[in-house]
Amino acid sequence: MKIRKHRLLLICSVGICVVSLLYCYKTLQQDTFHLSVHQSGIKSLFLRGFFWGDSLSIVLVGHNNILSNRISHQKEVIRKGASDGQVSDLVMPDPTGPHGDIHKRQYILQDDLTPYFLSTEAGVLCFREGTEMAEDTVDKAGQRLILEHHKKNNTVLDDRLNKTGKKAAKCTCRTGWHGPNCGVPTVVQHSNLRTKSHLSPRKVPRRIINAININHEFDLLHTRFHELADTVDLFLVCESNFTAYGNSKPLRFLQLLLNGTFSYIEHKILYIFLDHFPNGGRADGWIADDYLRTFLTKNGLSRVQGLRQDDVFVLDDADEIPLREGLLFLKLYDGWTEPFGIHMRKSLYGFFWRQLGTLDVLSGCTVAMLLTVYKGDGILLRRRDYYNMPGFRQYKKTSGHVLIPWSIGNPVHYAGWHCSWCFKPEGIYYKLISAQNGDFPRWGDFPEKRNLTYIKELIRTGGWFDDSDPSYPPSDPKEHMYAPKYLLENFEKYRYLLENPYAKR
Incomplete structure (x- = not known):
């Protein structure tokens, strides 16, 4: 009778050990899988990043999901205690509240x-902030600038003639702004940029x-x-x-x-x-x-x-x-x-x-x-x-x-x-x-x-x-x-x- 009890106890112990080993193996396999997915997600981001459009958004969102899962897991580990001691001051928002996912949001x-630029009656594009504008040269909506205005004692209109034989209109730049459109600041005008002559305003x-x-x-x-x-x-x-x-x-x-x-x-x-x-x-x-x-x-x-x-x-x-x-x-x-x-x-x-x-x-x-x-x-x-x-x-x-x-x-x-x-x-x-x-x-x-x-x-x-x-x-x-x-x-x-x-x- 005693032998049977010992045999039963031995069988149960062996069974528990086998189940524990299987659980550890499964856990290790899942961690390895998540790590490989994380690495492949980053690689995909870089390989496909240059070819833009909707595909980039898909890659970034997928990468975000991987990072979010990783962050959630690591946050639990850190809450239990770091190698340097307990981290008692980690306070994230209530996950059920309005700010709970602030560190995961997209x-x-x-x-x-x-409207950074004005289109003038003369058809010239001028940067609003960098252009000298007289009150009597702007319409009531403040949207247009007449560039034929000459400043006393210091005209900045180009003496070159356009195709019609008239003087070409230019933007009158405020101090600190340069270029045909008055949109180049002094810190760029006096920089070592080699392509200043090739600058052009963007539409968007x-x-x-x-x-x-x-x-x-x-x-x-x-x-x-x-x-x-x-x-x-x-x-x-x-x-x-x-x-x-x-x-x-x-x-x-x-x-x-x-x-x-x-x-x-x-x-x-x-x-x-x-x-x-x-x-x-x-x-x-x-x-x-x-x-x-x-x-x-x-x-x-x-x-x-x-x-x-x-x-x-x-x-x-x-x-x-x-x-x-x-x-x-x-x-x-x-x-x-x-x-x-x-x-x-x-x-x-x-x-x-x-x-x-x-x-x-x-x-x-x-x-x-x-x-x-x-x-x-x-x-x-x-x-x-x-x-x-x-x-x-x-x-x-x-x-x-x-x-x-x-x-x-x-x-x-x-x-x-x-x-x-x-x-x-x-x-x-x-x-x-x-x-x-x-x-x-x-x-x-x-x-x-x-x-x-x-x-x-x-x-x-x-x-x-x-x-x-x-x-x-x-x-x-x-x-x-x-x-x-x-x-x-x-x-x-x-x-x-x-x-x-x-x-x-």
């Missing part, structure tokens, strides 16, 4: 119907997509949105519940987005949630730094419908703010080459300390080039070796585009602002402890560098964390491009960025 790009404006990773640069984010609100068609804003160093952090931008702080621009924001930290990112910070831009670009574009090959993609850091006029030119004109960079004025701790030179960052290209040459990976765009990439020759041959890099602006004519470490002392402290583990020396590893009194002294003197003698000259608030217009118009609110708060007066 965005449909629409055409910009703004391109759409501009601006991608940014955000940590806690919220005042600069407001500045960007106000600077580019009427020019950029879509902002891809990526936030993670991990710092670049790999520590957990709250989703502060999501909270501000949901409480209405960005209500004036939320219709142009696509929220991207990075819910995991890349393998190896803690040991090598550059892995984490690169992955942020890779995820931002791939996840963001996979959720955008209606993309066209000639739309423009611009990738910035949160402290890099492009000048509106530069991006508006890209939107309205054909004839420029790609990829393009942006010359930015450099400031430290605030716009009151000026760093020498400009920051010239390779920042953008058309969506077609992004997908075909850079394989939809934003980090590759920031590098300057595109001509060595496998898709370069194919894209050059099929697109007919001139692939010569150039930069909007120059070291004298700035096309944007780079405000590095532009926070209050508490914000600088947070940046120190959030910095990735790779840009050595990592000053956040030194307790004395995190001291708020020490940080205030750096702001006061313009000094650096290595305690070297300050070499940054103070800026004159009256100089051109001192700071973005939005900050200057709200001086009291943003005084800490515009006027040294610790300098003796």
Whole structure:
């Protein structure tokens, strides 16, 4: 009797082991299948990305579904605890509420119907914003311009004769605008663009997509949105519940987005949630730094419908703010080459300390080039070796585009602002402890560098964390491009960025 009981127990144990092994095998097989589908989806996106139309939307939507499933799975894993400790501050919206799927939603790009150009009675097309218009030369609807108007003492009409023997009419450009249509801003007119003579206005404006990773640069984010609100068609804003160093952090931008702080621009924001930290990112910070831009670009574009090959993609850091006029030119004109960079004025701790030179960052290209040459990976765009990439020759041959890099602006004519470490002392402290583990020396590893009194002294003197003698000259608030217009118009609110708060007066 005892032998029978032992035999029965043995048989049951063996059965349980067999069932467990089968379940593990099935689970492993499913994970392998999902991984292969994910990889094939990305490959399909790149192979078919250049041949646009409805097929692109199908590919992007399919890729989005794969990413959404992956994000949902990884979010559950992270909620149970990460390798560095419990992530207790991950707070996503209630999935049953109106904002529950904000990190999964798709965005449909629409055409910009703004009438940027005027057609004159003389049949000449003029850019509204860049054209000098007299009140008595515009009709009541403000839609037409008579170009035969001559300004006293300074006519800008061409002395060349047209076919009828009369003087040819031209647009009268305002200061800061150039070209036959008065639509070329100074930062392009004085740039190293080699094809200025081949520029022509577009009938349908391109759409501009601006991608940014955000940590806690919220005042600069407001500045960007106000600077580019009427020019950029879509902002891809990526936030993670991990710092670049790999520590957990709250989703502060999501909270501000949901409480209405960005209500004036939320219709142009696509929220991207990075819910995991890349393998190896803690040991090598550059892995984490690169992955942020890779995820931002791939996840963001996979959720955008209606993309066209000639739309423009611009990738910035949160402290890099492009000048509106530069991006508006890209939107309205054909004839420029790609990829393009942006010359930015450099400031430290605030716009009151000026760093020498400009920051010239390779920042953008058309969506077609992004997908075909850079394989939809934003980090590759920031590098300057595109001509060595496998898709370069194919894209050059099929697109007919001139692939010569150039930069909007120059070291004298700035096309944007780079405000590095532009926070209050508490914000600088947070940046120190959030910095990735790779840009050595990592000053956040030194307790004395995190001291708020020490940080205030750096702001006061313009000094650096290595305690070297300050070499940054103070800026004159009256100089051109001192700071973005939005900050200057709200001086009291943003005084800490515009006027040294610790300098003796």
